[in-house]
Amino acid sequence: MLGWVLRKPRKFSVFWRMLMQQIFQIGINSIPIVALMSAFIGAVISLQTASNMDSPLLPDYTVGYITQSSIILEFSPTIISLILAGKVGSNIASEIGTMRITEQIDALEIMGVNSLNYIVFPKIIAAILYFPILVIISMFLGMLGGFAALVISGLQSPETYVLGLRSWFEVSNVNYALTKTVAFGFIIVSISSFYGYYVKGGSLDVGKASTKSVVVSSVVILITNFIITKLMLL
Amino acid sequence: MIEVVQLNKTFGKQQVLFDVSAQFYPGKVNLIIGQSGQGKTVLAKCMVGLHEADNGSILFDHRDFTRMDKRERRDIRQEIGMLFQGSALFDSMTVEENIMFPLKMFSTLTKKEIKERANFCLERVNLSGRNALYPSECSGGMQKRVGIARAIAMNPKYLFCDEPNSGLDPKTAIVIDNLIRDITYEYGITTIVITHDMNSVMEIGDSVIFIHQGKKWWEGDRHSIITANNPEVEGFVFASEFMKEIRTTLKERNT
Numbered sequence: 001m002l003g004w005v006l007r008k009p010r011k012f013s014v015f016w017r018m019l020m021q022q023i024f025q026i027g028i029n030s031i032p033i034v035a036l037m038s039a040f041i042g043a044v045i046s047l048q049t050a051s052n053m054d055s056p057l058l059p060d061y062t063v064g065y066i067t068q069s070s071i072i073l074e075f076s077p078t079i080i081s082l083i084l085a086g087k088v089g090s091n092i093a094s095e096i097g098t099m100r101i102t103e104q105i106d107a108l109e110i111m112g113v114n115s116l117n118y119i120v121f122p123k124i125i126a127a128i129l130y131f132p133i134l135v136i137i138s139m140f141l142g143m144l145g146g147f148a149a150l151v152i153s154g155l156q157s158p159e160t161y162v163l164g165l166r167s168w169f170e171v172s173n174v175n176y177a178l179t180k181t182v183a184f185g186f187i188i189v190s191i192s193s194f195y196g197y198y199v200k201g202g203s204l205d206v207g208k209a210s211t212k213s214v215v216v217s218s219v220v221i222l223i224t225n226f227i228i229t230k231l232m233l234l
Numbered sequence: 235m236i237e238v239v240q241l242n243k244t245f246g247k248q249q250v251l252f253d254v255s256a257q258f259y260p261g262k263v264n265l266i267i268g269q270s271g272q273g274k275t276v277l278a279k280c281m282v283g284l285h286e287a288d289n290g291s292i293l294f295d296h297r298d299f300t301r302m303d304k305r306e307r308r309d310i311r312q313e314i315g316m317l318f319q320g321s322a323l324f325d326s327m328t329v330e331e332n333i334m335f336p337l338k339m340f341s342t343l344t345k346k347e348i349k350e351r352a353n354f355c356l357e358r359v360n361l362s363g364r365n366a367l368y369p370s371e372c373s374g375g376m377q378k379r380v381g382i383a384r385a386i387a388m389n390p391k392y393l394f395c396d397e398p399n400s401g402l403d404p405k406t407a408i409v410i411d412n413l414i415r416d417i418t419y420e421y422g423i424t425t426i427v428i429t430h431d432m433n434s435v436m437e438i439g440d441s442v443i444f445i446h447q448g449k450k451w452w453e454g455d456r457h458s459i460i461t462a463n464n465p466e467v468e469g470f471v472f473a474s475e476f477m478k479e480i481r482t483t484l485k486e487r488n489t
Contacts (some may be wrong), residue, residue, distance in 0.1 A: 010339060010340075011338060011339055013338070014338055014339060021326075102320055102322060102325075103318045103319070103320055103322035104322050104323075104324055104325075106284055106316075106318065106322065107316065107318060107322040107323075107324075109283075109284065109311070110282055110284070110311055110314060110315075110316040110394075111311060111312070111335075111336045111339065111340075111388075112307075112308040112309065112310075112311035112312040112339075112340065113308075113339055114308070
């Protein structure tokens with residue numbers, strides 16, 4: 001399947017239009033859910049960390065440091081990708097599945113269009129380009145959520161929290177997170193597209209394909225997360 | 235001309251087509267008729283490569299489609315237009331965008347020329363001014379007409395129509411049938427229509443083949459089918475009370 005997907009598009013103008021549509025659908029439409037999740041989970045991470053910091057030996061800025069590390073290393077790239085597997089993955093599987101059962105894919109093939117390349121390639125490129133942007137937004141809003149939670153509840157001063165965020169900050173961690181995100185974006189789109197493209201039957205089967213694509217994408221993301229972590233961090 | 239030579243198709247252990255051979259002529263409306271589940275659509279889908287035939291040949295003007303690789307097939311498909319049973323319009327595009335799509339993908343026309351061609355095709359199917367509608371905003375008959383407009387946008391040499399008037403009222407069905415016939419005659423297209431609608435057979439059937447149990451059971455035209463001396467064809471043609479009454483009347487007249 002990927003052999004037919006990863007080909008040079010026949011008409012660049014048509015591909016560009018599809019890419020812009022997909023960036024909007026996959027990327028921009030996902031900003032609200034990513035922002036909401038990130039801000040609240042960032043807030044909860046910082047509150048939970050602060051509430052568990054009983055030892056007087058630990059400096060106050062540890063809360064900011066742990067929040068930063070948790071968000072950059074795991075929450076933003078992995079958890080947000082799992083959420084996107086649900087939102088974007090199910091959307092892709094059902095969209096392509098509906099195209100299959102309503103013979104729209106057959107219509108493309110009859111015209112002589114490489115349907116896999118036309119439908120799936122722009123989605124893969126959009127995900128690879130835009131998922132890292134979503135994750136950067138998530139990182140920023142997660143840390144901002146933590147800031148708001150701690151400062152509003154009076155648990156920490158803004159200076160202490162920011163000092164924690166800046167402590168032992170490593171750019172390589174961000175690179176690691178973004179590398180994971182690119183891999184997860186590819187996994188989500190290719191698996192969902194596969195289940196949508198090869199669906200057989202009617203609307204019930206489209207629903208089943210959509211669910212299956214989310215489950216399989218999530219499992220593959222978790223396994224890939226482990227492999228990439230082992231390769232890049234250890 | 236399209237020639238099918240000894241075509242066989244099996245799904246798992248079930249053979250659907252048995253040694254089907256047929257010829258489909260240019261400038262004529264060639265019908266493939268038969269009851270549901272007898273292999274009509276499978277035959278048509280094998281002819282356009284949506285199903286892979288087990289063996290046999292499909293010749294598009296002496297070019298053997300079954301021996302072509304995927305790229306060669308893509309090239310020949312640009313000479314094929316197809317109207318699907320459910321129209322298969324791209325629901326994310328407007329009527330105009332649907333028609334312009336194959337032109338944008340394959341032609342070297344300018345934007346202005348593409349738009350003009352789309353408008354011409356829309357005019358040809360009596361849908362002028364409906365450019366901005368989405369498929370979901372169109373009636374069944376309109377969707378079929380848009381499907382025809384999209385199918386003819388690239389000036390195809392071969393036009394396949396899979397049950398073009400299914401789900402349409404009798405009057406709209408006749409409009410669609412007449413449109414297919416007019417376009418076929420006008421452009422000299424080799425048109426293949428899959429149908430089980432006897433009204434269509436009588437309206438546009440220049441050449442008719444009857445598929446029964448996966449075999450070509452009978453061949454003729456709309457005139458000879460009425461008098462076909464074949465129990466299965468007779469059972470199909472005179473299935474309705476209306477057609478039975480016509481047969482009785484014809485027999486009475488003849489005696």
